[in-house]
Amino acid sequence: MSRKRWRSVKEIRIADVARLAGVSTATVSRVLSEPGKVRQKTHDLVMEAVRRSGYIPNSTAQKLRTRRTMNVLVVAPRLTNPVFAEVLRGVDDELTQSGYGIIIGNLDNRREREARYVDLALSRQVDGILLLTGYIPENGTRDMRESGLPIVAICAAIEDDTIPNVVVQDREACRRAVEYLAGLGHRRFGYISGTPSSIIERERFQGFREGIEAAGFSHNDYVRWEGTFVFSTGVAAAESFLTMKDRPTGIFAACDESAIGFIKRVREERVRVPQDVSVIGFDGIEFADYTEPTLTTFRQPLHELGRAGADVLLKLIRNQMKPEDWDVRLPLTLLERDTTGPVLHKDYKSLRRSTI
């Protein structure tokens, strides 16, 4: 099978265009980057030469000379997580608009992969960094801050005075989740955790506990199942739940996936949702609207989060950062759907409130 060769295009340099137009390379460069600076006649001459030769500047040479790469590194724990994918979309929207490209750093939940992206930052392949990780990646010797590049933390906060955080109000939302369940009359709670070492999980659990206290309960009134941010964590929690004699009736899951896994598993054992147990998730992924019953959950403004994070980063890159832009905390929306309901229990005290 004979194939055409794919490398046959001769590369046109700025000098070729200059020769074609009968001007110097400096003039060509000016026409392309500072339009007002050249006479109309020369401008047209050059543009015609550009058009005819099909010239496109070699961006590597531009980067070297201008010391701007027009690329941003986005480091995410796992790309197949729909939450991060959606945030990335928001980031992409904002950056593309400003002419920036995205280099992705997918850790795939393996921390050993982060070293590569530290080196990438240190070798100046990007102008700025967006971290969705909640921590600062390092390569054994040095961490990303040493690149001297602007960094913005998004989704998960990083406690560092030099790094702005663009996050959601997780803790408040988790507190509200408990209050909502309590308002429906629930008195025994369950908490399905995410990855315990992650900042996000710590924030959410903290909010959950605040909610427990605020509603007048104590640590004796809830059970906590550990896991990670995946479906199977919910399944495992359900297994444990099913063996309990005195089951909780109000379950809060730190992400929608585990909420969905939980519901799936308990329903297999004829536990009714929400009659026997109410479940509330977190994230508001699209699937959550296609489960049976549809999942009550807090919707994160993911796309907005991505845009806002990228916007802050661009301001840093351009040195247009104003103090009031520094930290952004976006609110969440409670989507009241069908996996939560009033307690139908003998000791139900009719405390139902319609909203919180």
Added chain:
Amino acid sequence: MSRKRWRSVKEIRIADVARLAGVSTATVSRVLSEPGKVRQKTHDLVMEAVRRSGYIPNSTAQKLRTRRTMNVLVVAPRLTNPVFAEVLRGVDDELTQSGYGIIIGNLDNRREREARYVDLALSRQVDGILLLTGYIPENGTRDMRESGLPIVAICAAIEDDTIPNVVVQDREACRRAVEYLAGLGHRRFGYISGTPSSIIERERFQGFREGIEAAGFSHNDYVRWEGTFVFSTGVAAAESFLTMKDRPTGIFAACDESAIGFIKRVREERVRVPQDVSVIGFDGIEFADYTEPTLTTFRQPLHELGRAGADVLLKLIRNQMKPEDWDVRLPLTLLERDTTGPVLHKDYKSLRRSTI
């Protein structure tokens, strides 16, 4: 609030290291890229200087000189689609291993966004291109081929002698889907389409029709609902299905999302799955294992697809392409789960076969 400045790191150039080690820049460069070429003593001297100065080569300068960017552009129709996200993971695995970076081109289902990535290719910001689009992006004037860069089509084939295709055997799988349904005794079929203009959809529908014929049926024996690769398409198909007097009993959806949307909607109207209608999906996304009932579907080897595509691209970039590597067609796996079953209809002819 006073913040530390983030740009304070002085940049170390190769000349600094050379001075520190008392050698020339050429020697430093050789130590770093051709280890065997310098004497041990000089080598150690240089390495010590590198270590002490924390030198990392400026990759932009390297790119300019060597004319290799070590980056690959990956253009995908939509990043939040779990299918593409998973493929991207495979691509990432393979490329990272070889030291390549990924620049993502997310079209977000809007074709006008492709121009940007054509320019990116033409300005030589990458060494190769992976297209998950099924077509060759253009910017109004020129298309990506004119970059002269190696291109590989993945997921969706592109008919062009210069472009290798790394795809799955969609058509065969779709044919098998119909045969499977027919084997369960179904005689009236439904087809829920994906985006009609996409190659993927055309392949799948083609396979579906082949299956219909192979099983001895005609175009009178199926109904086709048009849509795109999203949940709501399934919901819309269900609405149509529900109004029919003589409903099909064997439904094939061109993607899992629309299968799930369909099932969700018909169950709301007390249509039983699989007793009243069997549904088979396509893709094998993770969520398909958490629906009720769990979805019967064809699992695409997505991760493998990504790796294989990246592997072919790397071979092209390195000029190691052998003709037998050119086209790759990976098989799919039928996951027999709970949304398909034998027809419980009066005219059921007991044709059930356990596998196909």
Added chain:
DNA sequence: TCGACTTTTGTAATCGATTACATCTTGCGA
């Protein structure tokens, strides 16, 4: 110790743009 040959290292050109500075044009008032 000398010379021929090999190995190691250095010098300077190069990749392809941008841009500081120098030089040449143009426009305009006297």
Added chain:
DNA sequence: TCGCAAGATGTAATCGATTACAAAAGTCGA
């Protein structure tokens, strides 16, 4: 028409690495 300022364009340095070629150092046998 001349002179001078403002505007347009050209020359060449520069960004920071790699690498062809030249030069120096080392090796070894006679």
